[in-house]
Amino acid sequence: MDRRQFLTLSPARNTRNSKTVARTATGLTPYTGAWGDQQLIHLLKRTTFGASPENIKALKSLGMQQVVDILLTAQADPTPPVNNYGTDSTGVAPGATWVRAAQGDEMLERKRIDSYKAWWVGQMLNQQASIHEKMVLFWHNHFVTETTMVNDSRFIYQYNLTLRQYALGNFKALTKAVTLDPCMLVYLNGYLNSKGAADENYARELHELFTVGKGPDSHYTEDDVRATARVLTGFRVDRTAIVSTFNTTQHDITNKQFSGFYGNKVISGQTGPDGATEVDALLDIIFAQPEVAKFICRKLYRFFVYYDIDQATEANVIQPLADIFRSSGYDIKATLNALFTSEHFFDPLNMACLIKSPVDFCIGMCREFGVTFPSDYTNQYQRWGDLHNAMAGMLQNLGDPPLVAGWEAYYQEPAYHELWINTATLPRRNQLSDGLITTGYKNVKIDPLAFADKLSNPGDPVALVNDSLDILYRVGVSDNVKTFLKDTILLAGQSTNSYWTSAWNNYKSNPGDAANTKEVTNHLQALYKYIMNLSEYQLS
16 A cells, blocks of 8 residues: 555554444453464554564563563653753753753743753653553643643653653542642643632643543533632642642632532532642542543543444443453553453454554654664754654644643544644655665664664565564565565565575675675665555554
């Protein structure tokens, strides 16, 4: 299939888009089928950004549960971003971190935010075999903030740490932490919320976007929104200490009545410092509602499995997964474990059915090919920033989703993930991959020799093609395509495989032979350029 076909083709083959026929009847029953490279790579591509040859090699001898346990292991907080932008009016030296410095003027804050975005790309590129980085992105898309509206780089960085801290922990605790985080308080006007003028901005999103959602069984009321806003009065931000505070004089101490959807509960107004504890009572009321678990499990499903939730999936996956989520006390890790070890997750119909997001495409490509970035922080941040800008041009600007609801491709029906691909973004994807594999993109290149050398038998053109496709594709290609890749690209029309084998072996034994090394490099560049230009490369 070529690019034009891709634009009109739904990757949802095998009646994936059917609303009348169940796409698959599999559920959360533990998976007991074959466990090999295909299943491992599927799991890695969905839970991390790309499946690098190193990760595959390190994990392939382990059982499924062992691999899932490793993937669900949280990572330590990373080293904070640094001043890569030069002059800093607050006194932060080049190479030093700015995350606890004084707030700068608008121009300085934009430079620091660019530093932050580049730093975040670096964390993704250097992730370990862990879902942690992907969960930070998931929660960023769920509990949205926008750097352009917050405009305080310290708050923005601290918010990223909040998401990291709770990414694989307890969702209720995460919701409380987000509610009181200075970045969110600024973004949705919580820091202006006062007893005389309750601001409903965050209160509305807490129900509609963050907890119970707005599905057919979600029936919170406008009175619930107003009561929630009153509960949250009095919280403020301290831009010197970079924390949130509670102003007792601005808290509404009257009782707050909730609707029948929330069991007609009443939160008794508290005076003094105890007013801050009303948040806990509020979350107890919201999290007693079963819709919370169902809403979040649907979002997890669409992010990690597939966008279409038909009746069979709702009954066989979402409902039992929500039961696990609730019974575990909203434990994110336990819920993901049930999903990633289920027969449904490894159902062949759920493989190669998602279009890669720009982050998945860009970060995954760099990680799978082992792209090397500069080691000195100035050039390193510049190259990370270039990659971020490429993703932004493909519609995924880290730190700045277009709406408080997040990126449309994760929620906008009926298209969902197909929104990532249009006549502007697909050429940009091709331009990035073409640049990386040929002349380089912003001084960064794929080394095809190094990548091929990591495969099982790069001197055998059949094995080289098969191994490359196993890593880079999630959908099988025809024998005709494989033959073309081998005969036309690797063998350059030669009649026997020995042509490539001889060239590769000569390169390995004599890398100083410039003519042969250039010949091998040219063939590999052509091979991977062709593979990445095919539509199948866009699927995960």
